Amino acid sequence: MKEHFVAGLCMNLLASAQRQKAANNAPVDVVLIGGGVMSATLGTLIRELEPDWSIHLYERLDKLAQESSDGWNNAGTGHAAYCELNYTPEQADGSIDISKAVSVNESFEISRQFWAYLVKNQRVGAPETFINNVPHISFVWGEEDVNFLRKRYETLQQSTLFKGMEYTEDSHVIKQWAPAIMEGRDPFQKVAATRMVMGTDVNFGELTRQMLASLAQRGGFDLHLKHEVVNITRREDATWEISVADLNNGGKRSSVRARHVFIGAGGAALTLLQKSGVPAARGYAGFPVGGKFLVTTRPDIVNHHQAKVYGKASVGAPPMSVPHIDTRMLDGQRSLLFGPYATFSSKFLKQGSWFDLFSSLNRHNLLPMLRVGWDNLNLLRYLISQVLMSDSKRLEALQAYYPGARLEDWQLIDAGQRVQIIKKDPVKGGILQFGTEMVSADDGSLSALLGASPGASTAAPIMLELLKSMFKSRAASPAWRDRLQEIIPSYGRSLNGDGELTDRIHAYTSHVLQLHLAKNRPQAEQASAKAWEALPKVI
Numbered sequence: 001m002k003e004h005f006v007a008g009l010c011m012n013l014l015a016s017a018q019r020q021k022a023a024n025n026a027p028v029d030v031v032l033i034g035g036g037v038m039s040a041t042l043g044t045l046i047r048e049l050e051p052d053w054s055i056h057l058y059e060r061l062d063k064l065a066q067e068s069s070d071g072w073n074n075a076g077t078g079h080a081a082y083c084e085l086n087y088t089p090e091q092a093d094g095s096i097d098i099s100k101a102v103s104v105n106e107s108f109e110i111s112r113q114f115w116a117y118l119v120k121n122q123r124v125g126a127p128e129t130f131i132n133n134v135p136h137i138s139f140v141w142g143e144e145d146v147n148f149l150r151k152r153y154e155t156l157q158q159s160t161l162f163k164g165m166e167y168t169e170d171s172h173v174i175k176q177w178a179p180a181i182m183e184g185r186d187p188f189q190k191v192a193a194t195r196m197v198m199g200t201d202v203n204f205g206e207l208t209r210q211m212l213a214s215l216a217q218r219g220g221f222d223l224h225l226k227h228e229v230v231n232i233t234r235r236e237d238a239t240w241e242i243s244v245a246d247l248n249n250g251g252k253r254s255s256v257r258a259r260h261v262f263i264g265a266g267g268a269a270l271t272l273l274q275k276s277g278v279p280a281a282r283g284y285a286g287f288p289v290g291g292k293f294l295v296t297t298r299p300d301i302v303n304h305h306q307a308k309v310y311g312k313a314s315v316g317a318p319p320m321s322v323p324h325i326d327t328r329m330l331d332g333q334r335s336l337l338f339g340p341y342a343t344f345s346s347k348f349l350k351q352g353s354w355f356d357l358f359s360s361l362n363r364h365n366l367l368p369m370l371r372v373g374w375d376n377l378n379l380l381r382y383l384i385s386q387v388l389m390s391d392s393k394r395l396e397a398l399q400a401y402y403p404g405a406r407l408e409d410w411q412l413i414d415a416g417q418r419v420q421i422i423k424k425d426p427v428k429g430g431i432l433q434f435g436t437e438m439v440s441a442d443d444g445s446l447s448a449l450l451g452a453s454p455g456a457s458t459a460a461p462i463m464l465e466l467l468k469s470m471f472k473s474r475a476a477s478p479a480w481r482d483r484l485q486e487i488i489p490s491y492g493r494s495l496n497g498d499g500e501l502t503d504r505i506h507a508y509t510s511h512v513l514q515l516h517l518a519k520n521r522p523q524a525e526q527a528s529a530k531a532w533e534a535l536p537k538v539i
Helices: 004-021 036-048 099-120 145-157 173-179 204-218 264-274 366-375 377-387 390-400 455-470 478-487 499-513 529-538
Strands: 027-033 053-060 132-134 136-141 166-168 191-196 200-202 223-224 227-234 240-246 252-263 286-296 308-310 324-330 333-343 411-414 418-425 431-434 436-440 446-451
Touching: 027 036, 027 223, 027 240, 036 053, 036 099, 036 455, 053 286, 099 204, 099 455, 099 499, 132 390, 136 145, 145 166, 166 390, 173 191, 200 324, 204 223, 204 366, 227 252, 227 264, 252 455, 264 286, 264 418, 264 446, 286 366, 333 377, 333 390, 366 377, 366 418, 366 431, 390 431, 431 436, 436 455, 446 455, 478 499
Parallel strands: 027 053, 027 252, 053 223, 136 308, 252 446
Antiparallel strands: 132 200, 136 191, 166 191, 227 240, 240 252, 286 333, 286 411, 286 418, 308 324, 324 333, 418 431, 436 446
């Protein structure tokens, strides 16, 4: 796949130069800013829907998927809400709210269907190059948290999406599921765990590169590496003028006109959105939060733990700081990761500028930023304590999940930067919002994705929503609807509450992506290969 990508890229660059010379200032149908999983997903969907459209992608680095999408810059959890306890908060009356978990799971199932389509149609390589089964486990200790996990499990069983989840308070069963987290633990400690064997580990960086390699080979797609978008301006003819600095050529400026623009530049999306002058961008600010992970590749340790084990976040910690010890599969090598340990810098990107935060401030968002700072003093204190954390404290946090861990077996690495959303609020003045949000021009011709987790895991459904706002009339047309249903068999239907449809979708995607099914799903397990292949045509 990589050799084809290099050859395709060379041909693509030559064709790009020829087209640019011939077409001069003719508008491009779609410009994608940022070489990550969001742009790759949107570009791929557009190419499937409109094969003749012209698409340009601009990435300021010399390689693709080097920021948040890179395998080492995220935990690679296929976020399906199986193990992430922050998606199921406990209410004041003691009940568990699973609405967020259901929404996240539905979204991930759409992504799985999209990836299955790519595999079946040879748009990407073998599924094991980017997605592999790793059981998702929630693990807690202490009476209060055990009671919470039990209620969470019981409430999740009301949804068809979580059938097959296992629950136990038996330490011997947990040791079978994940030996490393139990060995050396107090045998009298009250513990509980849930497990979903159909959980996954995803290399979003590799998936991104394969999608873009396929686009480069199919034509009509111009990839520009080391090209930084420096300004975006609305023209009188309703197109957008994109000013670009060629970093291969001393920052030489050029411009391209575009009918539609997507800003998927990670943390840098905010500043580019502000430059566009879109009124909806006013009042938005960004709060950058980074992370570090402890990583080991020692075979005796890595082979002793094959699961993603998530616990409960510390009081005052942001949702992205939920502690977890994860099996990773990156470029064919298995490793073990623990974290994250939160960090703070004023950069919006890992390879960004120290001035990113300050240059994003203006008269529209300064008050919301100050208000959020005042309302989240506990978060600020938490971040300070994380930045000042000693090696011994990091080891103590690790040993809570891996009692036998030794610091000398682990290496501390920097993960990617995330920019959490700060936005105006009529009551509070400003609020800190976790998650992702699409901000668009009034006519939908320009959109930017802001925010963080679950991010890459929900790229497909997020981009489907963007298609509806950016291309309203086409998205409502029978031609697009029929094509999208070929790509996403459940398109337009909800899985939650429909056990038969859930089983069939699980069977289809698991078969194509070569993944395990959940336990206790007999209908899915008994489905034949022929039925899997026919599924997109019969739903």
